[in-house]
Amino acid sequence: MKKRNKKYEITDIFVYYDENNIIYSTSSSPDNSKQFIVLDFEKQQEYFVEKNLQVGKSLVKFVDDENFELVEISEPTISTVHTLIHKIKETTNFQEECLIQRLEDRWRFKILEKSKTELKNQTRNLNFYLCQKSDIHFLFRTIKLELSNLLDQEFVDIPYIIKDESNQNKYSLVTEQYFKSYGLL
Numbered sequence: 001m002k003k004r005n006k007k008y009e010i011t012d013i014f015v016y017y018d019e020n021n022i023i024y025s026t027s028s029s030p031d032n033s034k035q036f037i038v039l040d041f042e043k044q045q046e047y048f049v050e051k052n053l054q055v056g057k058s059l060v061k062f063v064d065d066e067n068f069e070l071v072e073i074s075e076p077t078i079s080t081v082h083t084l085i086h087k088i089k090e091t092t093n094f095q096e097e098c099l100i101q102r103l104e105d106r107w108r109f110k111i112l113e114k115s116k117t118e119l120k121n122q123t124r125n126l127n128f129y130l131c132q133k134s135d136i137h138f139l140f141r142t143i144k145l146e147l148s149n150l151l152d153q154e155f156v157d158i159p160y161i162i163k164d165e166s167n168q169n170k171y172s173l174v175t176e177q178y179f180k181s182y183g184l185l
Contacts, residue, residue, distance in 0.1 A: 011041040015070070021059045023070070027139040037068055087136065088128075088173045091183030098179040100128070102166040103157075109145060110155040115179065122147055128175045130165065136174050141165070 014036045016025040030036060037060055039047065047053045047070045062068045088100060097115050101108040109128075111119075124147040132138035140162060149156050164170060173184060 008038060009040060011044075012038050013044055015039055015060070017060045021061070022073070023053075023055050023058045023060065025139075026055060026137050029139065031139075031142070085129075085136065085174050086177040086182065088175060088182045088184045090168070091185065093183055094185075096181040096183030098182045099185060100173065100182070101185045102168065104166070105160055107143065107158045107160070107165075108155050109150060109158070111150050111179070116151050119147065119151060122151070124178070126150075126175065126178060128173055130162070131172050131174055133168075133170055133172050136172055140171065 008030070014027045014030045015023055015038075016027065016031070016034050016036045017023050018035070030038075047058075051070075051072075053070050053072055058070050058072055060068050061071050091099075095112070097112055099110045099112075101110075107128075126145045126147055128143040128145070129136070129139055130141040130143065132140070143158050145156060145158070160166065168184075175182065
Protein backbone atom coordinates (compact mmCIF):
# COMPACT_ATOMS: atom_id res chain seq x y z
CA MET A 1 0.00 0.00 0.00
CA LYS A 2 1.29 3.45 -0.83
CA LYS A 3 2.13 5.57 2.15
CA ARG A 4 0.59 9.00 2.05
CA ASN A 5 2.02 12.12 3.58
CA LYS A 6 -0.63 12.86 6.12
CA LYS A 7 -0.82 14.27 9.58
CA TYR A 8 -1.49 11.47 12.01
CA GLU A 9 -3.60 11.77 15.11
CA ILE A 10 -2.05 11.01 18.50
CA THR A 11 -4.49 8.11 18.92
CA ASP A 12 -3.53 6.46 15.59
CA ILE A 13 -1.57 3.22 15.67
CA PHE A 14 0.62 1.83 12.94
CA VAL A 15 0.06 -1.81 12.07
CA TYR A 16 3.05 -3.50 10.42
CA TYR A 17 2.66 -6.48 8.11
CA ASP A 18 5.01 -8.77 6.14
CA GLU A 19 5.03 -9.71 2.44
CA ASN A 20 2.25 -12.23 3.13
CA ASN A 21 0.18 -9.41 4.70
CA ILE A 22 0.45 -11.06 8.14
CA ILE A 23 0.39 -8.52 10.96
CA TYR A 24 3.53 -8.82 13.07
CA SER A 25 3.66 -5.62 15.11
CA THR A 26 1.91 -2.42 16.13
CA SER A 27 3.44 0.85 17.19
CA SER A 28 2.51 4.38 18.17
CA SER A 29 4.97 5.79 15.62
CA PRO A 30 5.53 5.16 11.90
CA ASP A 31 8.60 3.44 10.47
CA ASN A 32 8.67 4.29 6.76
CA SER A 33 11.17 1.52 6.06
CA LYS A 34 8.44 -1.07 6.71
CA GLN A 35 5.00 -1.79 5.30
CA PHE A 36 2.22 -0.46 7.50
CA ILE A 37 -1.37 0.68 7.63
CA VAL A 38 -2.82 3.26 9.99
CA LEU A 39 -5.77 2.60 12.27
CA ASP A 40 -7.68 5.40 13.91
CA PHE A 41 -9.15 4.88 17.37
CA GLU A 42 -12.52 3.61 16.07
CA LYS A 43 -10.87 0.99 13.84
CA GLN A 44 -8.60 -0.10 16.70
CA GLN A 45 -11.67 -0.69 18.83
CA GLU A 46 -13.45 -2.56 16.03
CA TYR A 47 -10.58 -4.88 15.13
CA PHE A 48 -8.67 -5.43 18.36
CA VAL A 49 -11.45 -5.15 20.97
CA GLU A 50 -14.75 -6.12 19.32
CA LYS A 51 -13.35 -8.69 16.87
CA ASN A 52 -10.47 -9.64 19.21
CA LEU A 53 -7.91 -9.89 16.39
CA GLN A 54 -4.32 -10.57 17.45
CA VAL A 55 -0.85 -9.82 16.15
CA GLY A 56 0.55 -12.89 14.37
CA LYS A 57 -2.93 -14.35 13.95
CA SER A 58 -4.40 -11.70 11.62
CA LEU A 59 -3.68 -10.28 8.22
CA VAL A 60 -4.36 -7.19 6.15
CA LYS A 61 -6.77 -7.87 3.29
CA PHE A 62 -6.67 -5.12 0.65
CA VAL A 63 -9.89 -4.29 -1.13
CA ASP A 64 -8.14 -1.75 -3.39
CA ASP A 65 -5.24 0.74 -3.13
CA GLU A 66 -7.04 2.82 -0.53
CA ASN A 67 -9.21 0.38 1.42
CA PHE A 68 -8.44 -2.64 3.56
CA GLU A 69 -9.80 -4.76 6.34
CA LEU A 70 -8.14 -6.89 9.01
CA VAL A 71 -9.15 -10.52 9.13
CA GLU A 72 -8.31 -13.49 11.28
CA ILE A 73 -6.07 -16.09 9.66
CA SER A 74 -8.27 -19.11 9.09
CA GLU A 75 -5.46 -21.61 8.55
CA PRO A 76 -2.01 -21.71 10.08
CA THR A 77 0.35 -19.59 8.01
CA ILE A 78 4.09 -19.19 8.38
CA SER A 79 5.23 -15.61 8.57
CA THR A 80 8.69 -14.70 7.38
CA VAL A 81 8.94 -12.16 10.18
CA HIS A 82 9.79 -13.46 13.64
CA THR A 83 6.76 -13.04 15.86
CA LEU A 84 8.26 -14.49 19.05
CA ILE A 85 9.29 -11.43 20.97
CA HIS A 86 11.61 -11.89 23.94
CA LYS A 87 11.64 -9.31 26.73
CA ILE A 88 15.22 -8.97 27.94
CA LYS A 89 15.41 -9.23 31.72
CA GLU A 90 17.78 -7.56 34.15
CA THR A 91 20.58 -9.91 35.20
CA THR A 92 23.71 -10.15 37.27
CA ASN A 93 24.77 -13.32 35.43
CA PHE A 94 27.65 -12.60 33.08
CA GLN A 95 27.15 -16.03 31.44
CA GLU A 96 24.09 -15.03 29.38
CA GLU A 97 24.80 -15.68 25.70
CA CYS A 98 24.03 -12.06 24.73
CA LEU A 99 24.73 -9.30 27.26
CA ILE A 100 23.50 -5.73 26.92
CA GLN A 101 24.77 -2.98 29.20
CA ARG A 102 23.19 0.39 29.87
CA LEU A 103 26.08 2.81 30.06
CA GLU A 104 25.93 6.55 30.68
CA ASP A 105 25.43 7.55 27.04
CA ARG A 106 25.21 4.31 25.05
CA TRP A 107 24.19 0.67 24.83
CA ARG A 108 26.93 -1.96 24.81
CA PHE A 109 26.21 -5.32 23.18
CA LYS A 110 28.41 -8.37 23.68
CA ILE A 111 28.16 -12.09 23.01
CA LEU A 112 30.08 -14.83 24.81
CA GLU A 113 33.27 -16.14 23.21
CA LYS A 114 31.94 -19.72 23.04
CA SER A 115 28.90 -18.45 21.10
CA LYS A 116 31.16 -16.55 18.70
CA THR A 117 32.85 -19.83 17.76
CA GLU A 118 29.51 -21.53 17.09
CA LEU A 119 28.22 -18.64 14.99
CA LYS A 120 31.40 -17.62 13.17
CA ASN A 121 30.04 -17.84 9.61
CA GLN A 122 26.55 -16.53 10.32
CA THR A 123 25.26 -13.35 8.76
CA ARG A 124 22.13 -11.78 10.08
CA ASN A 125 20.74 -8.50 11.28
CA LEU A 126 19.65 -8.39 14.91
CA ASN A 127 16.93 -5.98 15.95
CA PHE A 128 16.40 -4.76 19.48
CA TYR A 129 13.34 -2.67 20.33
CA LEU A 130 13.14 -0.01 23.02
CA CYS A 131 9.54 -0.08 24.21
CA GLN A 132 7.40 1.40 26.91
CA LYS A 133 8.00 -0.52 30.16
CA SER A 134 4.32 -1.22 30.77
CA ASP A 135 3.39 -2.04 27.15
CA ILE A 136 5.88 -3.46 24.64
CA HIS A 137 3.53 -2.56 21.78
CA PHE A 138 4.59 1.08 22.15
CA LEU A 139 7.87 1.31 20.30
CA PHE A 140 10.26 4.22 20.84
CA ARG A 141 13.30 3.03 18.95
CA THR A 142 14.76 0.16 16.94
CA ILE A 143 18.43 -0.70 17.41
CA LYS A 144 19.83 -2.61 14.44
CA LEU A 145 23.02 -4.64 14.72
CA GLU A 146 24.82 -6.86 12.28
CA LEU A 147 25.71 -10.19 13.85
CA SER A 148 29.05 -10.12 12.01
CA ASN A 149 30.05 -6.98 13.97
CA LEU A 150 29.35 -8.74 17.25
CA LEU A 151 31.37 -11.73 16.10
CA ASP A 152 34.37 -9.67 14.95
CA GLN A 153 34.58 -7.28 17.89
CA GLU A 154 34.72 -7.64 21.66
CA PHE A 155 31.58 -5.48 21.93
CA VAL A 156 29.50 -3.04 19.89
CA ASP A 157 28.45 0.35 21.28
CA ILE A 158 25.32 2.13 20.07
CA PRO A 159 24.74 5.72 21.27
CA TYR A 160 21.46 6.73 22.89
CA ILE A 161 19.21 8.94 20.80
CA ILE A 162 16.55 9.52 23.45
CA LYS A 163 17.48 11.69 26.42
CA ASP A 164 16.53 9.20 29.14
CA GLU A 165 16.99 5.99 27.15
CA SER A 166 18.80 4.26 30.01
CA ASN A 167 15.82 4.73 32.37
CA GLN A 168 14.95 1.14 33.31
CA ASN A 169 11.74 2.29 35.02
CA LYS A 170 10.43 3.81 31.79
CA TYR A 171 11.66 1.47 29.04
CA SER A 172 11.97 -2.24 28.28
CA LEU A 173 14.28 -3.78 25.72
CA VAL A 174 12.83 -6.60 23.61
CA THR A 175 14.11 -8.60 20.65
CA GLU A 176 13.26 -11.43 18.31
CA GLN A 177 14.62 -14.53 20.05
CA TYR A 178 17.89 -15.56 18.40
CA PHE A 179 20.29 -16.41 21.23
CA LYS A 180 19.51 -18.95 23.95
CA SER A 181 19.77 -16.35 26.70
CA TYR A 182 19.91 -12.59 27.09
CA GLY A 183 20.76 -10.38 30.01
CA LEU A 184 20.48 -6.65 30.64
CA LEU A 185 23.12 -5.27 32.99
